[in-house]
Amino acid sequence: MKMFCLSFKLNGKSVQLSVQPAKLLVDLLREDLRLTGTKIGCREGECGACTVLVDGQPVNSCLIPAVKVHGREVLTIEGLEREDGVLDIIQESFISEGAIQCGFCTGGMILNAKALLDRRQEPDESEIRHALSGVLCRCTGYRKIIQAVKTASRIRKEGRGNKG
């Protein structure tokens, strides 16, 4: 099979590797690049646990071939933390609000929240719910997740903490 020379930016760093055209992005990340923070829950784009940001947009990485991110910027949950270990405001807010239980949906929720807050400074609750509607959570009932996004939005607006 003819391999494809894939080149893209991953969590801020340039990556080049040879991939099979049929390889899904989620499998490339998890198996080849050993970034297992992106999860597999359904392999059909229903649960959102596999969410990554491609050029700032949330994408179900289980639904796209890796070759689709050629020349693009990809952010996984591992890429949110700063190099010195300081967490993004959204990550901190999830912790402080108690918005994490089993944690399996957490990456998907946080990345969708980041995509929202990067384009909309003060979303109302309805906008938050719609932005996160692509990620299923079975544990939390969503209330503390929504609260965490509101908290993060407020802190970002006030210019407090690190800019994620």
Next chain:
Amino acid sequence: MQVLTKEKVKLASLNKLQVGPYSLVGQSLKRTDARLKVTGKLKYGADYVLKGYLHGKILRSPYPHALIKNISTGKAKQVAGVAAVLVAEDLPGRNSFGAIVADQPVICSSRVRFVGDGVALVAAETEELANRAISLIDVDYEPLPAVFDPREAIKPGAPFIHEKGNLIEHCKLRKGDVEKGFSEADVIIERTYTTPYVEHVYMEPDIIMAVPLANGGMLIEGPMQAPFYVRDNVAAVLGVPINLIRVKSVQMGGGFGGKDDSPIDLGCRAAVLAAHTGRPVYISLEREEVTLQTSKRHPSIMELKIGAMADGRLVSFQGTLYNEEGAYSALGPAGGVNRHSMIMAAGPYDIPNCKVDAYLCHTNHPTGGAMRGFGAPQVCFAHESLIDELALDLGISPFDIRMRNAFKIGSKTATGQILDQSVGLIDTLKACGEAFEWDRRYGEGGALDNKGTRRRGVGIGVGYYRTSTGSKRDGCGANVYVLADGSALLYSGITEMGQGSFTVLPQICAEELGISVDDIRLVQPDTDLVPEAGPTVASRSTTLMGNAIILACRPIRESIMTMAAEMLCVPVERLKAENGVIYELDNPMNSVPFREVTAKCFAEGKRLIGQGWWTPPSPSFDAETGQGNPYFVYSYSTQMAEVAVDMETGEVEVTDYVAAFDIGKAINPNAVEGQIEGGIAMGLGYALMEEVAFKDGYIQNLSLQDLLIPSILDVPNVRALIVETRNRYGPFGAKGVGEMPNIPTAPAILNAITNACGGRIRSLPADPEKVYWAIRKARESTSTIR
């Protein structure tokens, strides 16, 4: 969380609440694993590096009921890279597994009993090769007549699924004289309620790893709630002593009872492949395979009859429950879901005469196992709907009829148990009613919304739930080791599935020792290292394991406090340990750091290790009458829902929700709220959208596309209220909370639907189609026109 300070103070004086001066217990400490989860660094089962592992696959029956006439594996075995193709004859030990009764074949030898039953096992170098081998196995089946309804299954002439027939057990409960009660009642109503198969839909699909050990044993590792069940089953299936099997539970992406027994299934199958090939094997399920083959919530058909006096006093309750077990016993019989649903069937009401018969029936469907509530959500939906229908006939409000009959101290349950402590049901009714503004909103039921297309309504559900499995073997052990520098190791076999045990149990340990949670490392539940703990189920973990930890800390505290007393020249009784410092109560400046004391203890050979074993007060239960004390304490909840029903489409939106819980003592309030909010979401799904749909034995909705659970757009902001009536047997007064939240939710919502539109739905889920026809029926009926 809404802090009802006035209410709490009132409740405190009512219940003589011990609001203790705790430094950590009662605090919403951050989860110990939160950072790992938000950074994507926590390793779940599928994140392990599995190089060199063989990929295991299961060939499953395509028929709901059939004989296996012949199976040929020759072609499959010839594929290069296929390491093993196993049939029943290849198994080394017991060819069966099960959490309570081991009756499900590891590999079926002569007969298959549901679509998904295991017929052969394959291990290969890659997933593709394993799939190819699966496709090359030839099986000749002779289909048999199948049965899919539990009532049909136990009628004479129904095809036998097992040799002993399809009635697994008949549990009986007899309290008082129901016929006498009915003869005295002013009003009697009879109704039948039904609930379907429901899936746990934990976000993390199952995976298990089996690694052969040099000593002839096996290591099993993966997400699981019951490492000890897995160990016992794998030992029997491999035909080796239990002490040769080592099982490690990996943190789960959700469990909800499903990972109580699915790891037993996969663990046994991976183990036989690993034993046969001599190589590590993993079995990983796709989402559709999880739906196809793992255990589910038992469906139930509940025929109820209730009699009451005109003033609302309940006098007689009769129930016949048909619990559908499916093909194998799993967690149905022998104290499982069947008996538990019978015990809970009459609800938290003091009714002098009760008669319940619970029939557990095989069908050619997947097995009923453990799912959050363990039979209680089914019967609570039924009795709470029934009470509302009765209240309507009596002309009494749903709130008042419950207040009149609800359990309080001194009440006698349906099993004749006298509740002598920790009964906060009426407190939850009052707290919920006040916060929800029940009286006003109930009066406004049926009003059109501002667009004129939907009607609003409100409903109540109340429930109660046990802490512990009720089995005589229920007990928990813990080991605690404090080290020379004051840091500690905690060994507990209770697993973490997101409920927060890995935070709450160290929190209790830290409180007891007087150190911080950060000073404690909880060791991964590993059956080689931790004492017997039982499974992480039945809302038992905080209470039973919390008590075991407190006991384990005692000899350590004795050494440390005695040494500190010497170092500070103060009697032990005058000392307190808190936040890593031991100080004199009346003179806090006279203090010594915890780590200095431990260093001295260590240097002088003082004991710094402890083990605790705690069992609940012994349960009692008469098999003929169902009378006794099956569980030692109960938690209570009142829930109130507001819904908006679209009168033209039948769609229901839950627009507001308030729920109050008596859970004894909230060790970590934020974690308790998390269980409440999440459990109510699960109950909302049960009410409105969840169902595993079958046709002729085949699941129609294997994937998440049409196997629906609530999304963020479906769940309102739930307001949770916590009431604390101290459990004298619980750590700091605590009792269980994990399952209580999703039990009264479905009836609260369905009662609200009736209040809104007059339509009564008696089978779950109340999907738009059912609601639509219920509205039509209500319009046509003269007695319930709105």
